[in-house]
Amino acid sequence: MRSAVAGVATREITYAQALNEALVEEMRRDRSVFVMGEDVAIWGGGGIFGVTKGLIEEFGPERVRDTPISEQGIVALAVGAAATGSRPVAEIMYVDFMGLAMEPITNQAAKLRYMFGGKAKVPMVVRAQEGAGRGNAAQHSQSLEAWFCHIPGLKVVTPSTPADAKGLLKSAIRDDNPVIFLEHKALYFSKGHVPDGEHLVPLGSADVKRQGRHVTFVGIHATVHKALQAADQLAEEGIELEVIDPRTLVPLDVDTIVESVKKTGRLIVSHEAYTRGGYGAEIVTRVVESAFDYLDAPPVRVCARDVPVPYAASLETAALPQADDIAAAARALVSKQI
Amino acid sequence: MAVSAERAQHSRLTDEQLRQALRLMLTIRHFDEQAMALYRAGEMRGTTHPYIGMEAVGVGVMMALQPTDWVTSTHRGHGHTIAKGGDVRRMMAELLGRSTGYCGGKGGSMHIADMDKHMLGANGIVGGGMGLATGAALTCKLQGTGAVAVCFFGDGALNQGILHEATNMASIWKLPVVYVCENNQYAMSARADWTVAGGKPSARAAGYGIPGVDVDGMDFFAVNNAAFELVGAARRGEGPSYLVCLTYRYHGHHAGDPLNYRDKEEVDRWREHDPIEKMKHTLAGRGVLPDASAMEQEIEAEIAEAIEFAKSSPEPSIDQLMTDIYA
Numbered sequence: 001m002r003s004a005v006a007g008v009a010t011r012e013i014t015y016a017q018a019l020n021e022a023l024v025e026e027m028r029r030d031r032s033v034f035v036m037g038e039d040v041a042i043w044g045g046g047g048i049f050g051v052t053k054g055l056i057e058e059f060g061p062e063r064v065r066d067t068p069i070s071e072q073g074i075v076a077l078a079v080g081a082a083a084t085g086s087r088p089v090a091e092i093m094y095v096d097f098m099g100l101a102m103e104p105i106t107n108q109a110a111k112l113r114y115m116f117g118g119k120a121k122v123p124m125v126v127r128a129q130e131g132a133g134r135g136n137a138a139q140h141s142q143s144l145e146a147w148f149c150h151i152p153g154l155k156v157v158t159p160s161t162p163a164d165a166k167g168l169l170k171s172a173i174r175d176d177n178p179v180i181f182l183e184h185k186a187l188y189f190s191k192g193h194v195p196d197g198e199h200l201v202p203l204g205s206a207d208v209k210r211q212g213r214h215v216t217f218v219g220i221h222a223t224v225h226k227a228l229q230a231a232d233q234l235a236e237e238g239i240e241l242e243v244i245d246p247r248t249l250v251p252l253d254v255d256t257i258v259e260s261v262k263k264t265g266r267l268i269v270s271h272e273a274y275t276r277g278g279y280g281a282e283i284v285t286r287v288v289e290s291a292f293d294y295l296d297a298p299p300v301r302v303c304a305r306d307v308p309v310p311y312a313a314s315l316e317t318a319a320l321p322q323a324d325d326i327a328a329a330a331r332a333l334v335s336k337q338i
Numbered sequence: 339m340a341v342s343a344e345r346a347q348h349s350r351l352t353d354e355q356l357r358q359a360l361r362l363m364l365t366i367r368h369f370d371e372q373a374m375a376l377y378r379a380g381e382m383r384g385t386t387h388p389y390i391g392m393e394a395v396g397v398g399v400m401m402a403l404q405p406t407d408w409v410t411s412t413h414r415g416h417g418h419t420i421a422k423g424g425d426v427r428r429m430m431a432e433l434l435g436r437s438t439g440y441c442g443g444k445g446g447s448m449h450i451a452d453m454d455k456h457m458l459g460a461n462g463i464v465g466g467g468m469g470l471a472t473g474a475a476l477t478c479k480l481q482g483t484g485a486v487a488v489c490f491f492g493d494g495a496l497n498q499g500i501l502h503e504a505t506n507m508a509s510i511w512k513l514p515v516v517y518v519c520e521n522n523q524y525a526m527s528a529r530a531d532w533t534v535a536g537g538k539p540s541a542r543a544a545g546y547g548i549p550g551v552d553v554d555g556m557d558f559f560a561v562n563n564a565a566f567e568l569v570g571a572a573r574r575g576e577g578p579s580y581l582v583c584l585t586y587r588y589h590g591h592h593a594g595d596p597l598n599y600r601d602k603e604e605v606d607r608w609r610e611h612d613p614i615e616k617m618k619h620t621l622a623g624r625g626v627l628p629d630a631s632a633m634e635q636e637i638e639a640e641i642a643e644a645i646e647f648a649k650s651s652p653e654p655s656i657d658q659l660m661t662d663i664y665a
Contacts, residue, residue: 073503076469084477115449117442118662176665
């Protein structure tokens, strides 16, 4: 993977450490920022994956607030706090638990500003982690980003690297809108280079993780890394895969994706969310609307099978998009001559 | 009436504030009567939920608050907005979907908010205000503003899960919030005496270790005196409470309610306890009743002018459709 920013000194840290740095820096910068969620303060020093580690020592229990197990309440309180001058960062431990919190997300956070004719703002972040690959089974492994992308008024962020995780979380905290910030549980301990000093990544800007001429790949979270593996394999066969990480799904940087497809004429979309109704379908539609005449083959979805995520390793692996699936899809696309 | 007069002896309000309270109650009643008339005349879209009969609750609580205190409301929100100092012209314009309305015509009756007055909006979700008010109280605590939050909710919302989650968090964190249950005894057609388990709603407060106070919601002084106590406790950092006001809506759930679930005799019985008539009587007993008919005429003129303002205002232009989605 290319280095995060050319010419800037970097450190190699994990995705979880990068998120932690973002929280620490923004809490130091703005006293109205506070963190609340289940087991964010005490457990293991801060959070089940260490994202909020050490925060309570520096910022105290008022601003690093362990909550009861009350997902709807956590998000609903965050909305009220945000509308009255705070900048809450609420954590829902697993995205699967968001079903309990969908009321305040969809009917309050997303809509207050519009319903009030622009008189309110709701500057809040809801962090959650999604994704499979750790044997957490059907109620702890889903990828549900499409739920939030469907609702006007929300922004949706899905970083795949430590640098993006840090830069996007800082931007999300500073944003005056409700941002659903979705992390991937299998990426927390992955390492990457993160620029020293202030590092912001704007919302709505895709990143081309690898350039290529033959097939455009657009993927979310872990599928970006699987695509990069597939790209190495495909390169040996003379197939160049261009790997794009949209980084934010709402707003979506359509231009970067469309420009790539105009170059390659072929598109793969990929995510660990179920295929049916997934955000990949939206990306395909946006490309077809803008670049139909450039397509040399029908776009392909390499996404999770439409099944609850199974427990056994053999079944879980089969349900999820793998590097080999991406490589196979790319080969099939380039073999189609129109 | 005698009980109310006794309670009035203990009122913290000045004579001028008492006259203001009566004015607000009359304004709410007249505003909602006119809103229903507009709806029936086909001039209003959606629907409207009249607060008529419940005026002592909204005004009684609001007269115990400071301007910087936060309030969340319900479907039945007109009374709360007026009592918090809202502008009836902008309210009426919103009901008629005009660009001069509180929400620029984007919200309508169920979403009127006045952020400048710290009124966080009516809410179309039953119980939707509970998290907002509790979150507002969290801001007050974290930022040390000294303000409190008040959450109005109906008996129907007593059975929403968010009430449990929000009350529990407010209690363990001693947040400055008062939950005001407007028990008008019906959630649409569902009677509170069979939907609410455990007897009195106020008894649920004990489960959270917070005060649960019952008052006669048809008596301004009962509501106002209790609100001063509970709001004061919240402001002193003593934590949240439930204030349950037994009241009654004279009209249907909304303007299109078939009203086949209660009989006229019941309505008539409650109308005998009319909060506005009771207020007038008590103020007269104290010798501070203003010329009520002159006050009513002023209010009628004010509402008529608001309707005129609304009708003469333009509808929102189509270029406003996609604005205000994001900040």
